[in-house]
Amino acid sequence: MAAYDHPDPATFELTVVLRALADPARLEIVRHLARVGEANCATLIGTRPKSSMSHHFQVLRDSGILRTRIEGAQHRNSLRREELDTRFPGLLTAVLNAP
Amino acid sequence: MAAYDHPDPATFELTVVLRALADPARLEIVRHLARVGEANCATLIGTRPKSSMSHHFQVLRDSGILRTRIEGAQHRNSLRREELDTRFPGLLTAVLNAP
DNA sequence: TGCCTTGTTCGAGTTGTGTCGAACAATATG
DNA sequence: CATATTGTTCGACACAACTCGAACAAGGCA
Numbered sequence: 001m002a003a004y005d006h007p008d009p010a011t012f013e014l015t016v017v018l019r020a021l022a023d024p025a026r027l028e029i030v031r032h033l034a035r036v037g038e039a040n041c042a043t044l045i046g047t048r049p050k051s052s053m054s055h056h057f058q059v060l061r062d063s064g065i066l067r068t069r070i071e072g073a074q075h076r077n078s079l080r081r082e083e084l085d086t087r088f089p090g091l092l093t094a095v096l097n098a099p
Numbered sequence: 100m101a102a103y104d105h106p107d108p109a110t111f112e113l114t115v116v117l118r119a120l121a122d123p124a125r126l127e128i129v130r131h132l133a134r135v136g137e138a139n140c141a142t143l144i145g146t147r148p149k150s151s152m153s154h155h156f157q158v159l160r161d162s163g164i165l166r167t168r169i170e171g172a173q174h175r176n177s178l179r180r181e182e183l184d185t186r187f188p189g190l191l192t193a194v195l196n197a198p
Numbered sequence: 199t200g201c202c203t204t205g206t207t208c209g210a211g212t213t214g215t216g217t218c219g220a221a222c223a224a225t226a227t228g
Numbered sequence: 229c230a231t232a233t234t235g236t237t238c239g240a241c242a243c244a245a246c247t248c249g250a251a252c253a254a255g256g257c258a
Contacts, residue, residue: 014197015121022117023216041235049218054236056216073225073234090193098113098187122246140205148248153206155246172204172255 004061004068009083012064017088020063021095026056033066033079034096040074065092103160103167108182111163116187119162120194125155129164132178133195139173164191 021027029044045053057077060066064084069076084092120126128143144152156176159165163183168175183191 014194015123015126018117018121018194019215022114022121024114025216027114042233050235051219051237052217058236059215075235088193088197090189091197094187094189094193095113095117098190118245124246141203149205150207150249151247157206158245174205 003070006061006067006080007064009064009080009087012084012087014088016063017065017084017091020059020065023056023059025052026060027095029056029060029077030065030079031096033077038069038076038078040076042074044077102169105160105166105179106163108163108179108186111183111186113187115162116164116183116190119158119164122155122158124151125159126194128155128159128176129178129191130195132165132176137168137175137177139175141173143176 021030025048028046032044033039041050041053041057057066057068057075061068064080064087066077067080069078079092081092120129124147127145131143132138140149140152140156156165156167156174160167163179163186165176166179168177178191180191
């Protein structure tokens with residue numbers, strides 16, 4: 001499978017990032033990745049079907065919040081913390097620290 | 100006209116706040132209020148009709164982002180910076196500093 | 199009282215977004 | 229090769245959200 005396209009930090013859009021974070025399922029994914037560093041999709045699926053998860057990962061990827069690295073049959077996801085913090089200083093930290 | 104109900108900071112929901120901020124029109128309103136401190140609705144209307152603006156103000160008010168003070172026929176809006184920062188430290192600042 | 203200003207409310211229309219099953223693609227593994 | 233595992237893609241559906249005109253309410257003012 002071909003590698004994913006990840007947007008350049010200079011093109012990150014605030015409204016797009018905020019909208020990506022404004023969903024409970026995606027917020028959960030982001031919080032989980034912040035804890036474990038890297039995870040494949042399967043370990044992040046709770047009760048939701050794969051197709052729903054795939055959708056959420058795409059939204060997060062397209063907004064610039066996470067990157068997906070392909071290793072064999074697995075897709076390893078991790079937060080793009082540095083890039084995000086360069087473009088929107090303090091934003092991700094504030095979201096992760098929020099109750 | 101009766102005063103508005105403003106939610107208690109303890110009940111602010113992160114996803115609700117993020118969704119409220121994730122709209123270009125509302126982000127513009129928030130940025131404007133950050134500059135001028137307080138403003139009535141009329142001065143914030145660009146080309147959009149009043150009914151659209153009223154909707155956006157309600158979303159911002161219900162999420163806890165701004166408060167509306169009634170003075171005669173005018174509704175004066177201002178950001179709830181302290182309350183927001185108590186509940187979600189650094190969030191509003193990060194959003195306001197973002198490009 | 200009559201009129202203007204300021205905003206809200208209502209209803210309809212349109213678009214956007216999340217959800218999910220089914221089919222598909224790619225990679226391991228026996 | 230056959231099969232299981234991991235994710236994506238597609239299509240359809242439901243629901244939430246934005247937009248906007250029209251009608252309404254409340255204040256200020258002549």
